[in-house]
Amino acid sequence: MVKNVMKNILIALIFFAYCGSFSQETVVSELQITGLKRTKESFIRKLVKVKPGSTYDSLRVATDIERLKRLPGVANAEVVVKQNQDSGYQITYAIEENFTIIPGLSIATDNNGEFAYRVSLFEFNLFGRNQIFGGFYQRDVFDSYGGYWEAPYLFTNKFGIGINYKNLVSQEPIFLENNNTINYKFDTRAFELNFLYEFDFHNRAEVGVNISKEEYDFIEGNLPAEIPTRLSANKIAYRGEYEYNDIDIDYQYVSGFRSLLDFRFVTGGEGLLDDFFIGRNDFEYFRRIGKRGNWANRLRLAYASNDDTPFAPFAVDNQLNIRGAGNTIDRGTAAIVLNTEYRHTLYEKGWFVVQSNVFVDTGTWRNPGGELVELVDGSTLRFYPGAGIRLIHKRIFNAVFRLDYGYGIGNDATNGITFGIGQYF
Incomplete structure (x- = not known):
């Protein structure tokens, strides 16, 4: 009886550990925005849908890039994604500004x-x-x-x-x-x-x-x-x-x-x-x-x-x-x-x-x-x-x-x- 209980507890611990590591890998741990000179970083962070702590979604990242490229103040925007198994995804939005x-x-x-x-x-x-x-x-x-x-x-x-x-x-x-x-x-x-x-x-x-x-x-x-x-x-x-x-x-x-x-x-x-x-x-x-x-x-x-x-x-x-x-x-x-x-x-x-x-x-x-x-x-x-x-x-x-x-x-x-x-x- 005790052996079965210990076995079930071990399985549960392994399951939760796996889920925790999986969710950690899919979380956006950091969002960096580079290339800004005149545009306020707070404005860009307010506009984009990807947020630190949110679940990583490649479609949402691609949408953010297209959204940024439509702004009058942005000539071009690119993304760099780095995956770290310990800390999740590190995302960088590299922005090239327009003269406006x-x-x-x-x-x-x-x-x-x-x-x-x-x-x-x-x-x-x-x-x-x-x-x-x-x-x-x-x-x-x-x-x-x-x-x-x-x-x-x-x-x-x-x-x-x-x-x-x-x-x-x-x-x-x-x-x-x-x-x-x-x-x-x-x-x-x-x-x-x-x-x-x-x-x-x-x-x-x-x-x-x-x-x-x-x-x-x-x-x-x-x-x-x-x-x-x-x-x-x-x-x-x-x-x-x-x-x-x-x-x-x-x-x-x-x-x-x-x-x-x-x-x-x-x-x-x-x-x-x-x-x-x-x-x-x-x-x-x-x-x-x-x-x-x-x-x-x-x-x-x-x-x-x-x-x-x-x-x-x-x-x-x-x-x-x-x-x-x-x-x-x-x-x-x-x-x-x-x-x-x-x-x-x-x-x-x-x-x-x-x-x-x-x-x-x-x-x-x-x-x-x-x-x-x-x-x-x-x-x-x-x-x-x-x-x-x-x-x-x-x-x-x-x-x-x-x-x-x-x-x-x-x-x-x-x-x-x-x-x-x-x-x-």
Whole structure:
């Protein structure tokens, strides 16, 4: 009897010793973070999911690395894992930081055919916590300015806030029947507050409110009797955004899939500026091609319920969707736009990359007062192939200087150069 009891106790001790050694081997005993200069280590430790004392999970480690590489302040991140049978896993996240105080400049032709530009200055790693803060000044016939602050992880590692104010003034062409184009001065002053929440590594959402005052003042053109010379509205827009992100970033190379849905319910208008719903979804797909190639695609679906107003929300524009088309050459109340391009690294040494680009931008629009069938019947189709060049600094956030030339095919097609900072999409 005593012998059996002793035997059972010995077996139990061996079992618990085995379990203890097994759990010790699978525990993260130490997490080191190296390479930080401006980013706060406390911020990184708050953000990552691997914690000292937690069970080792290789998938969680890989997710942390991808999460870090998405931060504006991080150029690249790698992991070193050492297993010690006595103390568990020692993990080191080696981070290479971006330079994040970024000036911006875009140059275009305004709707008077004159010189237009936009200058900006943004800090993408404010306080070392990857908060975004900055503003812009724009000259596009008239003067505009705006300021932004976004702190995605202000409250927790999932919950943050964003605030922006914009005073945008521009000359806007309004396209009527029989090729009649009239010009308005468009002035909008808007304050926006958003709350940001990250459900998990792949899914995040924003909800917010935008309070604005819009004014349209007639400038020139053959104004029909039913179109007023001045319109104004005090509007409140309730907005939401949902993003699914399964993107892998390796410096200038991108692979994976991303979907971004943005929608607004706009209230407070009347007449030609009546209340409406507006929604847009961008589907993006990226694939590595060999060692130096990258295939990039964006499908944009857009719809607005105010289908009978000439003040349509979606524009055909160089900087937005169709390279080479020109500056705000048409408007629509629904759109299907496909941008596809092949990027190829021609030269890479250290921090500097030269990348070539060949692309096709194509899209269809529903004209104001038109039918949805216009999106598929070919009557509004625009087709613009082209080529371009990219100069990239690998250790400065979003430092991609691009120059594209698009050539339109079809009746009344145009061609032209588009310059900007950052990849087109």
